[in-house]
Structures are given as structure tokens and as C-alpha cells.
Amino acid sequence: MYARAMGSLGKVAVITGGGSGLGAALGQVFAAEGMAVAVLDIDEAAARQTAAGLAGEFGVPTAPVPVDVGDAGSIMAAAHRVEADLGGCDVLCANVGVQQFGAVDRLTDDDWRFVLDVNVLGTVRTVRAFLPLLRARTGWRRIVLTASSSVLAPGVRMAAYQTTKFAVMGFGETLREELAGEGIGVTVLFPGGMITRHLESSAAARPTALASTGAQPDDLDAMLAHRPMTEHDVVTPEHAVRNLLADLRADEPYSLTHGSHRPVYEQRRAAMDAAFDRMEAE
Numbered sequence: 001m002y003a004r005a006m007g008s009l010g011k012v013a014v015i016t017g018g019g020s021g022l023g024a025a026l027g028q029v030f031a032a033e034g035m036a037v038a039v040l041d042i043d044e045a046a047a048r049q050t051a052a053g054l055a056g057e058f059g060v061p062t063a064p065v066p067v068d069v070g071d072a073g074s075i076m077a078a079a080h081r082v083e084a085d086l087g088g089c090d091v092l093c094a095n096v097g098v099q100q101f102g103a104v105d106r107l108t109d110d111d112w113r114f115v116l117d118v119n120v121l122g123t124v125r126t127v128r129a130f131l132p133l134l135r136a137r138t139g140w141r142r143i144v145l146t147a148s149s150s151v152l153a154p155g156v157r158m159a160a161y162q163t164t165k166f167a168v169m170g171f172g173e174t175l176r177e178e179l180a181g182e183g184i185g186v187t188v189l190f191p192g193g194m195i196t197r198h199l200e201s202s203a204a205a206r207p208t209a210l211a212s213t214g215a216q217p218d219d220l221d222a223m224l225a226h227r228p229m230t231e232h233d234v235v236t237p238e239h240a241v242r243n244l245l246a247d248l249r250a251d252e253p254y255s256l257t258h259g260s261h262r263p264v265y266e267q268r269r270a271a272m273d274a275a276f277d278r279m280e281a282e
């Protein structure tokens with residue numbers, strides 16, 4: 001089955017946060033194509049379990065690799081380990097992201113530092129560490145950056161998290177321009193709500209040195225009251241990734257998963273169009 005990957009698709013997929021949720025579902029997408037999968041996660045047990053599951057179900061080579069994307073040395077070591085174990089990287093999914101609730105006037109500097117370091121710098125470090133491996137390959141190569149549908153329809157009590165996801169989109173758009181001449185496509189993924197262990201894993205990954213948080217027990221309720229969700233707004237991660245491969249094959253800049261946030265996004269687009277119209281009418 002592994003030989004199948006020698007065709008139109010690359011051979012090795014690397015996924016950060018691959019131990020659970022969306023990252024594990026991404027692993028299934030690539031393993032189903034016969035690709036080897038490196039499962040990188042701060043939760044080593046989860047990485048091992050997911051890697052073993054993929055190897056058992058799809059018969060592909062896998063490598064569980066412990067990593068903390070908040071630590072530049074850790075992610076560099078992970079890149080060396082992937083190169084040694086699986087031979088390189090053709091698809092990189094920089095997927096780790098942690099949640100941080102809190103009203104704008106209550107979020108602490110430590111709250112901001114936590115999400116900026118993991119979600120923004122962690123994504124940047126991941127790309128920096130694996131770009132040499134991607135560049136060493138030829139043929140089908142892609143980078144997938146996990147943002148969030150909250151970029152398309154921002155809600156309340158999530159300013160820190162949403163700001164980091166806007167940054168992930170901005171980084172991805174810049175990266176896409178910079179790598180355009182090298183045949184490495186960059187796609188920003190905007191998942192809607194998914195049933196995962198995101199809140200638990202975010203709490204577990206928060207460094208103990210960053211004890212203080214401005215998050216309050218009613219933040220989640222306030223967020224949901226501001227942007228009510230229907231049953232269609234929360235899906236399994238496996239459902240969320242169903243169209244990703246087609247978007248990657250077509251080298252689409254953006255990939256959406258599900259959710260009813262389009263009307264809110266359209267308001268932004270209309271407001272921006274109106275701003276252009278005013279400027280051009282001068």
C-alpha cells in the first residue's frame with residue numbers, strides 16, 4: 001500500500017497535534033492515501049496510540065514523535081527524528097492550537113503569551129523546522145495551517161485565541177506567496193466547531209509557570225449566546241476533513257469544513273467592499 005504513495009501524492013505526511021481530534025483525522029486522510037504519517041504531539045501517549053492505530057488500519061509506516069511546538073529546540077529535534085525515521089516530509093500540517101477564553105479586559109499577559117507562543121510562534125517554528133525537508137523533495141508538496149472558522153465570524157470572549165488564528169491566516173497567505181515559485185502549496189484550513197478534547201488538551205498544555213488566567217466560568221456561555229450554534233455547527237473531526245484532500249490537490253488557498261458562519265463573513269466582505277468604494281470615489 002505504501003508504494004501507492006509514490007504516484008501523484010507525496011510519501012510522508014507530518015502532523016503536529018496529531019495525537020487526537022483534528023490532527024488524528026488528518027492522519028487518517030493521508031494514511032488512507034498510502035502515505036507514511038509522523039504523529040507529533042506533546043502528549044506522547046496519544047501520539048503513540050494514534051500512530052499505532054494508523055499503522056494497524058492502513059498498513060502504512062508511522063512514527064510517533066513527542067514535541068512541544070512552544071519550544072524551538074523540541075520542534076527542530078522532531079524534524080530530525082522524522083527525517084531519520086520516515087525519510088523526509090511531503091505534506092506538513094501545522095495543526096496545534098490551544099484555546100484561551102477571556103474577555104478583552106480580563107485576559108492577562110500570560111494568557112496572551114500562552115496562545116501567541118503556541119498558536120502563532122508554534123506554527124512559525126513548525127514551518128521553519130520542516131521547510132528544509134519539504135524543499136529537499138520534488139513533486140507534490142503541501143503545507144496546511146490550521147486556523148479557525150472564528151476568523152471568518154469572530155465571537156466574544158475569545159480575543160486572544162482569535163487574534164492568533166488571524167495571525168495563522170496571515171502567516172499562511174505570506175508563506176503561500178513566498179513559496180509559490182517552489183511548487184509547495186500552502187492551504188489555510190478553517191475548521192468550525194468539532195467534538196474533540198480541545199479544552200482539556202489546552203489546559204494540560206498550559207505551562208504551570210503561566211498560572212494566572214482571566215478566563216471566567218461564564219465565558220463559554222457568553223460566546224455561545226453571542227453566536228448561537230446549530231447542530232450543523234459542531235461535527236466530528238473526521239467529517240470536518242472530508243474535503244481537504246480535494247482542496248490540497250487543487251492547491252486551494254483556503255479550505256472550509258462546515259458551519260453557518262457565512263452570513264457574518266459576508267458582512268465583513270460587504271463592509272470592506274464599501275470601504276474600497278469610498279476610497280475609490282474620492
Ligand SMILES: NC(=O)c1ccc[n+]([C@@H]2O[C@H](COP(=O)([O-])OP(=O)(O)OC[C@H]3O[C@@H](n4cnc5c(N)ncnc54)[C@H](O)[C@@H]3O)[C@@H](O)[C@H]2O)c1
Nearest residue numbers: 017020021022042068069096097193194196197198201205
Ligand atoms: N475543536 C474545535 O472546535 C476547533 C475549532 C476550530 C479550530 N480548531 C483548531 O483545530 C486544531 C486541533 O484542535 P482539536 O480540536 O483537534 O483539539 P485536540 O485537543 O483534540 O488536539 C490538539 C492536540 O494538540 C496537542 N498539543 C497541545 N499543545 C501542544 C504543543 N505545545 N505541542 C505539541 N502538541 C500540542 C494536544 O496534546 C492534542 O493532542 C487546533 O489548532 C484548534 O485551535 C478546533
